[in-house]
Amino acid sequence: MSNQFDPIKEKIENLKQLLTQWEYQYYVLNSPTVSDFEYDETLKQLIALEKQYPRLVTPDSPTQRVGGKASSKLAKITHQTKMMSLANAFSYNELRKFDNSIKKESGLNEIEYCLEPKIDGLSVSLKYENGFLKTAATRGDGLIGEDITNNARTIKTLPIKIAYKEPIEIRGEVFLTKKNFAKINAQILDKDKKFSNCRNAASGSLRQLDPKITAKRNLSLLVYQIINKNEEDKIKQQSGIIEFLKLLKFKVAHEIKVCLGIEEVINQIEKFNVIKNTLDYPIDGVVIKVNQLDLYKTLGQTSKFPKWAIAYKFAPAIVTTKLKQIIATVGRTGRITYVAKLQPVELDGSIVSAATLHNAQYIVAKDIRVNDWVKVFKAGEIIPKIIGPVVEKRTEKLAKFIPFEKCPICGSKLEKIGDDVDQYCINNDCKARSLQAIIHYVSRDCMNIEGLSIKIIEKLWDHNLLKSITDLYELKNKKQEIINANLHIKDKMFDKLILAIENSKKQNLSNLIFALGIRHVGSVIAKKLAQIYQNMSNLMKVNFEQLMATKDVGETIAKSIVNFFANTNNINLINKLISFGVNMSFLTTSNFEKDSIYYKKCFCITGSFDIPRNEIKMRLEQKYDATVVNSITNSVDYLIANDFSSTKYKKAIANNIKIITEKIW
Numbered sequence: 001m002s003n004q005f006d007p008i009k010e011k012i013e014n015l016k017q018l019l020t021q022w023e024y025q026y027y028v029l030n031s032p033t034v035s036d037f038e039y040d041e042t043l044k045q046l047i048a049l050e051k052q053y054p055r056l057v058t059p060d061s062p063t064q065r066v067g068g069k070a071s072s073k074l075a076k077i078t079h080q081t082k083m084m085s086l087a088n089a090f091s092y093n094e095l096r097k098f099d100n101s102i103k104k105e106s107g108l109n110e111i112e113y114c115l116e117p118k119i120d121g122l123s124v125s126l127k128y129e130n131g132f133l134k135t136a137a138t139r140g141d142g143l144i145g146e147d148i149t150n151n152a153r154t155i156k157t158l159p160i161k162i163a164y165k166e167p168i169e170i171r172g173e174v175f176l177t178k179k180n181f182a183k184i185n186a187q188i189l190d191k192d193k194k195f196s197n198c199r200n201a202a203s204g205s206l207r208q209l210d211p212k213i214t215a216k217r218n219l220s221l222l223v224y225q226i227i228n229k230n231e232e233d234k235i236k237q238q239s240g241i242i243e244f245l246k247l248l249k250f251k252v253a254h255e256i257k258v259c260l261g262i263e264e265v266i267n268q269i270e271k272f273n274v275i276k277n278t279l280d281y282p283i284d285g286v287v288i289k290v291n292q293l294d295l296y297k298t299l300g301q302t303s304k305f306p307k308w309a310i311a312y313k314f315a316p317a318i319v320t321t322k323l324k325q326i327i328a329t330v331g332r333t334g335r336i337t338y339v340a341k342l343q344p345v346e347l348d349g350s351i352v353s354a355a356t357l358h359n360a361q362y363i364v365a366k367d368i369r370v371n372d373w374v375k376v377f378k379a380g381e382i383i384p385k386i387i388g389p390v391v392e393k394r395t396e397k398l399a400k401f402i403p404f405e406k407c408p409i410c411g412s413k414l415e416k417i418g419d420d421v422d423q424y425c426i427n428n429d430c431k432a433r434s435l436q437a438i439i440h441y442v443s444r445d446c447m448n449i450e451g452l453s454i455k456i457i458e459k460l461w462d463h464n465l466l467k468s469i470t471d472l473y474e475l476k477n478k479k480q481e482i483i484n485a486n487l488h489i490k491d492k493m494f495d496k497l498i499l500a501i502e503n504s505k506k507q508n509l510s511n512l513i514f515a516l517g518i519r520h521v522g523s524v525i526a527k528k529l530a531q532i533y534q535n536m537s538n539l540m541k542v543n544f545e546q547l548m549a550t551k552d553v554g555e556t557i558a559k560s561i562v563n564f565f566a567n568t569n570n571i572n573l574i575n576k577l578i579s580f581g582v583n584m585s586f587l588t589t590s591n592f593e594k595d596s597i598y599y600k601k602c603f604c605i606t607g608s609f610d611i612p613r614n615e616i617k618m619r620l621e622q623k624y625d626a627t628v629v630n631s632i633t634n635s636v637d638y639l640i641a642n643d644f645s646s647t648k649y650k651k652a653i654a655n656n657i658k659i660i661t662e663k664i665w
């Protein structure tokens with residue numbers, strides 16, 4: 001029998017080697033040697049043979065990259081050696097200080113450093129045994145990570161089999177190329193669901209429960225560290241580690257440089273700064289590592305960072321451009337936000353043509369004028385901001401900015417409310433206001449009407465089919481009109497939308513209160529009000545003093561609520577909603593886990609999970625009667641995290657807020 005199998009086995013072996021070699025050339029070396037067609041045809045041959053002889057399928061076969069099944073939960077993996085982070089430097093002087101301390105500790109006059117790009121992805125630990133990838137884990141909190149072996153196997157730059165038989169742990173960074181990131185985001189139509197940056201997208205893709213989804217995302221891997229290198233090993237330098245990893249057919253960064261002395265390092269960083277936007281992978285700095293590995297023990301580490309390395313973070317890019325126009329936009333509460341229209345300019349790899357100016361007071365305080373030259377900067381993913389005008393460049397006599405007096409959309413007089421610095425359009429019929437009000441009403445944290453995207457709402461608006469919140473509940477009577485209006489809404493889609501609208505009638509009172517868009521009433525206050533007053537008619541009757549006696553409700557919120565219910569337009573809206581059958585009561589289930597430490601607590605979430613956040617929110621609400629908010633404030637008790645570099649995470653740590661990594665929902 002084995003005789004009969006041998007030629008086949010050999011054929012399979014040859015095909016596997018060929019395909020592995022081609023993948024390496026294509027993904028790691030970036031120099032394909034065969035056409036996609038030839039690769040696909042050969043892969044098909046292998047698939048057919050393996051199908052015929054399943055016993056000959058081995059884990060290192062290129063067909064087995066997406067072999068793992070979807071799981072319901074990622075298992076935990078305890079790291080044998082803590083996955084550390086890096087100390088940061090933001091100036092060259094900090095680097096010189098770092099260099100001095102290394103010289104002092106080591107007793108050497110000059111230090112050799114290995115410079116590597118700091119890739120903005122997620123660090124992973126890969127363990128190989130007998131030459132085969134055994135486990136892949138995320139960093140997690142540094143001590144315990146998640147088992148992402150099946151997902152890691154789908155990464156084409158990760159060799160599943162290496163020519164090294166000893167157990168070895170290799171660490172590196174999983175990331176998305178800028179091109180793939182753009183591609184993934186382009187496929188997500190819902191604006192709210194798009195990934196805010198490359199790193200989040202990589203994290204979401206790597207931590208999928210179904211490897212098939214990860215495979216589609218085309219993640220990449222660059223490696224830079226070996227953990228359990230034998231003492232007697234011949235490699236003496238970090239640059240040697242990189243060379244060794246290259247030999248093992250891993251992908252390493254091309255831009256690695258060895259420098260003697262810190263001034264050469266600084267020189268090299270300047271060069272990195274110039275080329276950083278031309279690289280296809282996202283980098284947020286440069287990692288400077290002592291090259292001599294035998295110094296690592298002497299230099300040691302703190303509880304968080306090794307003392308033999310430091311990350312130099314690039315300063316945010318600043319450009320000067322001309323401010324062509326100041327416009328005002330109107331939000332759902334009527335609040336005016338000023339925006340600067342700029343002469344398009346390249347900033348950190350993208351073209352910037354607008355920047356936020358907040359409110360009129362901000363513009364006046366900075367004395368920003370139309371036709372001024374302004375300095376613009378972008379820090380990370382945040383939209384561009386203006387530092388201020390370049391006064392020396394003001395050649396003509398430019399008129400001082402005068403705040404708008406009228407709403408740019410409906411022309412009604414803008415008002416200031418109380419001590420608020422913002423201006424408001426208080427015309428309830430203003431198109432901008434009512435359009436934004438509808439968008440808010442249907443959004444995830446409000447009535448959660450799925451499928452009703454901003455685009456569709458705008459189209460329905462333009463066709464006079466949806467002018468107010470109450471029109472939503474009459475759309476079901478306009479099927480033919482909508483289908484005939486050429487809005488790309490077909491029969492099935494229409495039925496789905498109507499079902500989502502009908503289902504929204506069952507939403508809890510807390511969602512409805514938030515959805516009404518009462519100024520200063522966010523989702524947390526809305527939930528509190530719903531719990532205390534139990535139904536809409538109680539809430540409508542409440543007076544200022546009663547509200548002031550409510551925990552967390554201050555004067556501004558109390559006034560705003562009283563004003564809202566004093567307005568007949570709002571009363572009419574609520575009465576109409578009642579007539580459509582929208583739920584007006586606070587729904588509680590008696591199944592809350594009242595003994596849990598999470599009962600009635602306030603949560604915030606950071607990172608991507610296997611289920612959407614609104615689903616997590618709903619489950620937490622149903623299980624613990626919890627409140628879930630979008631940002632870290634004093635009222636947050638727990639941060640549910642799996643993005644350990646997010647601002648929320650940092651804020652939570654700084655404020656001693658407890659971090660949860662378990663899936664408690």
Ligand code: IVH
Pocket residue numbers: 083084085086116117118119120121122123173224225287306309311
């Ligand atoms: S070395 C003990 N090298 O940056 C330090 N890290 O901010 C091990 N990173 O957690 C890390 N590129 O995820 C190292 N060339 C590089 C890196 C790199 C990106 C990440 C890594 C680390 C984080 C620290």
